[in-house]
Amino acid sequence: MKKILLLSDINSAHSKKWFKLLSQYGFSLAVYSLSLPEDGWYKKENIKLLSDGGFSNAKFHAKQSSKIAYLKRRKEVKKAIADYKPDIVHAHYASSYGLLGALSGFHPFYLSVWGSDVLLFPSNPINKSIIKFNFKKADKIIVSSKILKEESQRYTKKEISIIPFGVDTSIFKPSYKEKSDIIIIGTVKSLEKVYGIDLLIKAFSILVKKMPQTKIEMHIIGEGSEKASLEKMTKELGVDKQTRFLGTFSQQDLVKKMHDFDIGVFLSRSESFGVAILEVSACGIPVVVSAVGGLKEVVEDDKTGFWVETENPEAAAEKMKLLMKDKKLREQMGKKAREKVIKEYNLKDTEKEIVNLYESMEKKTCE
Template identity: 40%
Template sequence: MKICLLAPANSIHTLKIAYSLKESDNDVFVISFHKPRVKDLEILYIPPIMSSLGKLNYLLHIPKIKKIVEQYHPDILHAHYVSSYGLVGSLLNYHPFIVSVWGSDIFDFPKKSFLHRYLVKYVLKRADFVLSTSNIMAEETKKYIDKEVFVTPFGVDCERFKPMPELRTKDKIIIGTIKALKPKYGIEYLIRAFKILVDKYPFLPLELHIGGEGYLKEELEKLAVSLEIGDRVKFLGFISHDEVPKYFNMFTVSVSVSESESFGVAVLESEACGVPVIVSNIGGLPEVVKDGETGFIVPPKDPEATATAIEKILLDEELREKLSVNARNFVLDKYNWKENFKLITEIYRKAIEEIDHG
């Protein structure tokens, strides 16, 4: 198949799909308004005409993109993110046209105004197939269309994300997270939960490792110092995706207590490494954790509940081992990327057949 992806080339989600398509002997072409980080894919980067125009740049490039797509003549045009690439794809009048919803484009964007809501409805109506990575996001999408929304989980490469016992140390208990340092990921509440644990168990070798970059870093560092745990909280900075499995395997417990999350890929990656997880009862996170079996689900913005859940795992070695084994098996059963990717290619073939017989 020839597949044209309209998607951000700097996103690991885009790259995972593109590489999987390429490895399956498909012809893949990516058109992106975001500068790519790789050179072994065929990617057309379209820079902004004027940075001050913001996303209006996307619309100004439509004649150029339309010409490129028609010349490439793909079997499938697949746009990712309704409110940007999806809108561009819907205006190209090319079929089969598939659009994937990603999160804020369906949870937040249509609520901004009547016009935003209309644009979302327009894009979804123009699509031949609509895809979502989570059930909760699919249900949200159905508020704007009366067609089926196919759930295609964004799973995990279980050959890369796997238990590596040799990386786990017995002289440290590491509670960790790998997230962008932004308010919606609730890292403040994780730090406060960690403080509760340090105060309760001052002689345990507890450390909190926070991977990721973002504008909240300085504020979070100050919070840790003000709580007198600065020496136990380590900010790891940017972690490349190749390095993520190593860091997850160093964690005793992985925590994602976000205030907003459409799915939870990092949670699945932790589980695939056999690491028990704690997540907040928000968005798509409860879909990727079996409460009491692979980890625990806690209320958002609740340091006390988060600390209690971490404590259960740390103090019960038998429970910790059970959660670890269950977590790995859960991902293998439901979120193995090889199987999830097959769902996408099956939809591609169905779309082509419907156009051929339409």
């Protein structure tokens, strides 16, 4: 049984999915996290937590000052490696956790790129040097999308593997329950500026004005630091009575909430992939997305949904209006969207790629 030490945020939804998958396939797992666990989910998966402290509510896009705090943890990481004696060390996130893994000197060292670590972090020469250093030390580099591969290739000439997020289409599937006469515009995103929830609210207010006689609601699933200002915006634009901030849900309840959607809208300013979009698509729901990053990979324009220019709520409102007025179009796009997910992002295919990633471990180091 291979022993894998994961350097990652223990509270990250993406990391949890990765960890749980490896646990199901019989790998022995331990995690070193810079943030404190919010609950004991890892204990149920028999995952050892090798860090006994951390930052409360730490986030991957931490400010540069926090990177110094990360560096102070490198001795702890080396001790965790010495105590656990892993076969592989795998850092999830190319900047902070990637730097800790690179500085540990352990091999084989795997490095997963998740998004802002290569899209936003390398904003100055020092940060670029950090990413290049981490890639130099990595034996394998993994990304989830083509856009991330392209960005990562700016800092390394090494081979980069693409393993996209998979969706369990037996869970995320269409509901054939009778829907109400209210058209529901929905989104599932953290309430942070980068994800453009403010743009969605503006687009929704434009839509309401264009279709005053139509019953419309907007359901926003997620939490984040922008919540108060976003709630204030809905009041200022006069759509607070038609907007529901629903918070977060377990996977089972999330699917039920997605089934209420008639149209999914995701107007991110930057996005590396778009898991929530695939989950909505798997439920047979058409989407409107900003034409940025990985969103153009997971959505086919005019086929499974619509692309719109980012920072353009008027354009988003027009596409939402088009879908609202044409139920047949919504059904056609929703059907094609699910077919795309099944063909290109099926969880079973992803599982095979992830397991093979570790089973095919090569006994070599990278300098």
